[in-house]
Ligand code: TRP
């Protein structure tokens with residue numbers, strides 16, 4: 001047995017022994033043998049133990065030379081560790097260390113460190129990739145000033161980019177050229193970037209509010225220049241928004257974005273040189289859906305906002321990851337909300353949180369927003385750290401209000417600029433700016449699990465008092481059995497029986513408040529007594545989803561009432577969803593008893609009402625029309641039943657499609673686009689409403705399927721084309737094969753569009769899908785090495801097709817494990833990220849659970865498994 005990889009613990013943090021003030025790097029680029037020369041000005045950290053050695057991380061580097069203060073370092077004074085590190089014994093308290101190493105970017109399939117894609121060079125250093133480029137104390141609390149010189153073949157590698165501002169370029173002889181970049185801001189090594197190759201740029205510029213002109217560039221493969229307009233527009237709007245809303249200005253002369261098609265995640269915020277997955281840059285109406293369009297805006301904003309929350313103020317250690325990620329997601333959510341419909345944005349974000357983070361928090365991978373330990377930090381770029389982290393920031397915002405929050409942000413930035421800090425520093429700034437004791441809030445960062453919030457109420461006509469009793473409980477999570485109550489802000493209001501808002505006055509208050517107010521539940525159970533209530537009210541709770549909790553026990557009649565009458569659009573939407581979910585779960589129970597699922601006329605009424613008023617806000621109507629998803633329903637069950645859930649959902653869709661057929665068709669036709677194709681909030685909303693109608697019509701039968709086939713043929717944009725093809729891919733119709741074949745023929749040269757072709761088939765509910773997925777895995781266009789393609793097939797199947805993934809034969813599980821085992825030696829980071837769905841075995845029937853565990857064990861028994869996949873598979877088995 002090889003040794004188990006080491007667990008890193010938050011409590012073991014110690015400051016770095018040495019600091020590096022400046023880093024001068026020199027790259028001689030070559031695909032198979034790049035030489036990296038580094039010159040580090042180091043000095044002992046006054047805050048650390050005085051006798052610790054100078055230790056530099058390294059991974060897979062071939063050391064060519066090492067010099068200390070100009071002298072060759074004898075082998076007796078340096079040790080290369082089994083982990084790849086370099087340790088210098090008897091290092092002076094300050095000095096210059098020069099190293100020269102060789103690496104092979106072309107062989108780097110892990111896409112971490114320096115690698116090639118399509119013949120061009122790219123880096124990815126977060127979290128621990130810089131050590132794959134040169135020897136360095138690769139941890140975020142070592143912040144240095146960098147200068148970078150790059151030399152390469154001029155013809156093959158005409159563009160040479162790094163962080164910061166350009167600082168000269170020229171001829172290097174023998175067909176080679178050089179460029180130098182200087183970044184004036186100190187930064188941690190994870191923000192280093194280099195991009196070089198045969199790229200073209202789309203230029204623009206932005207003048208900051210203090211009048212500095214910033215050159216903007218998006219760098220792409222030749223031919224992709226025509227698809228960068230939306231990304232550039234999103235960037236410019238983000239820059240302006242951060243000035244207006246947070247007073248934060250960009251701080252370099254240039255801002256470069258490079259797009260690459262082989263990339264482990266969405267994008268990376270390297271200082272002055274963001275690197276993006278092409279998926280989050282390239283868009284045209286013919287190739288990108290409205291969802292892609294929105295994804296680009298979000299990710300561009302997110303990475304740009306990191307310039308202050310992440311880069312200027314960075315993390316002390318990786319346990320603090322949510323310090324930058326939770327806060328930056330909160331900022332990008334606010335940006336998007338300000339660009340269009342705040343209500344619809346909130347609904348989408350909560351839908352996403354419930355689909356991904358709630359199950360994570362209820363499963364074997366549950367961890368606090370600030371984890372206590374990890375084996376591989378790459379495994380902790382999770383929905384909990386990002387999305388729940390953003391919810392916790394939002395909760396602070398709700399608690400102290402927008403004005404104090406903005407003061408707190410100013411204070412956070414001014415206190416911590418150019419430093420590597422902790423979550424306490426963030427909460428401390430909010431506390432000082434608001435004068436509110438926020439110590440109890442720290443529990444949100446340290447306690448895993450989704451709290452359950454239950455409500456009871458009573459009304460006393462004699463005293464006209466209304467008592468609302470709120471109770472909270474957080475279920476145990478791995479390693480955290482006992483849970484403490486959390487401070488939960490509950491935004492709420494009271495409605496009378498006509499749906500009108502009642503002013504609220506709590507016992508002890510002088511005046512009634514007219515609209516939404518925030519109750520703070522900070523114990524396990526608490527009574528809130530309202531005075532002067534004329535009649536029994538209906539409470540509207542958790543408006544705007546004011547805390548990431550599960551609100552339970554609201555009776556169905558109240559949900560129906562709130563879905564129609566509440567003033568808060570989130571509560572209206574959510575009440576409709578909760579109503580439908582409760583009804584659907586009852587039908588699942590019927591199916592499990594061998595009975596046929598029933599139909600609720602109330603659901604058809606709700607659909608009819610939504611359609612009747614859809615014109616006011618089509619995007620909201622589209623959200624309201626969609627039934628709760630299969631994953632959301634499964635997450636509400638002790639033991640999931642993917643087949644019964646699928647059957648019930650399909651049955652209800654057919655019923656609604658039939659009952660409301662005329663109204664659905666009328667709305668569908670009324671929304672048919674006549675004018676030119678437009679991408680703005682309203683047009684996007686109209687398309688999503690129209691496609692929601694089409695989905696119901698296709699569920700109802702042949703006429704609807706024929707309509708989908710017609711839409712597929714007529715579509716001139718990817719949104720409508722793909723929506724129709726997805727419906728066909730689920731149906732039994734000759735139009736299915738024809739459509740898929742035609743789509744493939746048309747788009748086989750476009751990797752991002754072809755990814756959609758793989759995903760649609762992977763998510764089909766038709767019988768035989770597992771075999772089809774196996775066949776697609778063997779398709780000549782499938783490429784396991786490309787993370788987008790791997791996720792488009794394997795990830796879409798395992799996460800987006802519960803019906804077939806959980807096939808009782810275990811074939812779905814076997815396919816996933818086979819794919820993970822094949823991918824792990826190529827790209828361990830991407831392989832580990834695919835394992836998640838196998839971890840939910842406790843929520844499946846025993847027989848299925850056993851099959852899932854068997855596949856996890858098979859992954860775990862694989863020789864030379866990456867430590868990331870080891871951590872995921874072993875934790876999943878616990
Ligand atoms: N910091 C990046 C973001 O939030 C995400 C990230 C972390 C990443 N590690 C990565 C991206 C590795 C690509 C590859 O935007």
Ligand code: ZN
Nearest residue numbers: 302306325328
């Ligand atoms: Zn981020």
